[in-house]
Amino acid sequence: MHICLVIFDGLTALDAIGGYEVLARLPGAELDFVAPAAGVIAADTRRLGIMAYKKLADIERTDILYLPGGPGAVALQEDEDFLSQLRRLDATSSHTVGICTGVGLLAAAGLLEGRRATTNWFFRTQLRARGVEVVDERVVRDGKYLTGAGVSASIDAGLTLANDWAGEDVGRMLQLGLEYYPRPPFPDASPADVPARLQEMVRTFGGGLSRLARTPPWL
């Protein structure tokens, strides 16, 4: 079973790593980190580089196509070459997964029209504008499409997919392996619980596009 985890310049790493940490451990799974061009891919902070050892054009087919988000996803929404690779691989997949603004990439490729999906809390209007029925949930399934809310929802989405793919025993074992019994130190249970002044500050910084101008320290 092949998992194609697509990464790109300016991704938010946890969008990818939360799902990777679950899915790479599925029995029989072979997971590849794949990018438009092979090499070390810089995350949005410019302080982390992740190795992409295959390029998108070289992947013929995949069972699970997985798209993280991040500020770098914004520019890719307009990249027709990239979107056509997504369409091509989606046509071969049993499951297609989008996390955070990565859901916007699936929508930009025309894969989510009329479907139910979730995304990052501050990206919902943009997703709706692409004809997606946006649902206020952490993980949403519609047919073969599985979407997750922001960043850390990648773990919940990964475990949901593990349960679908390999059953509840494997899912619970993977949850134990990751010791995913969260105890966040603050009482907020959803974005709506965060005071509006803090929400506004996160919206302002959340895009993080200005950071992408920095050169990563390994270049």
Added chain:
Amino acid sequence: MHICLVIFDGLTALDAIGGYEVLARLPGAELDFVAPAAGVIAADTRRLGIMAYKKLADIERTDILYLPGGPGAVALQEDEDFLSQLRRLDATSSHTVGICTGVGLLAAAGLLEGRRATTNWFFRTQLRARGVEVVDERVVRDGKYLTGAGVSASIDAGLTLANDWAGEDVGRMLQLGLEYYPRPPFPDASPADVPARLQEMVRTFGGGLSRLARTPPWL
């Protein structure tokens, strides 16, 4: 403010990335991925490579010293050169953080003797054998030492440290940025809730040492 995130062959990536995703976004933070030798470091699955662009010996001082765990941490517990680098940097830090079996590295370096700490659910006996008072909690603080349970506890530990370092407003903003309002799909609330037969299977595979014999696909 400098954060030295130490990575090594055979780490469990989410141990590192959960904390990174919070701490790299702290105001004024400069986070570096550092390894015994610079280069692309292979995670325990052998399917993920993370760039270490500095080597431990070149870091003179740091404010936050951060150790993830993983099967690769087991061999490092016997590596006196590595442990002496940890002792040297710990002597300069305001906070020293261990996650999962990374707590075992701090203990092997002699930094946790007589202190309260937590670690991965299946590593507690080994940690106790190093003279650590092992506590059944997800995140434990004792003086400047902050320890986290397994893998995904890195996020909880990162947010706890963000709160200590920069206050509750920043902590809640970072939690919102990561949309860390978890909804795991299974009802287990702690390792103890998982049936013994599944616990045993995770213990058997959990070390993951056999995987480390595989050559990463980029080599």
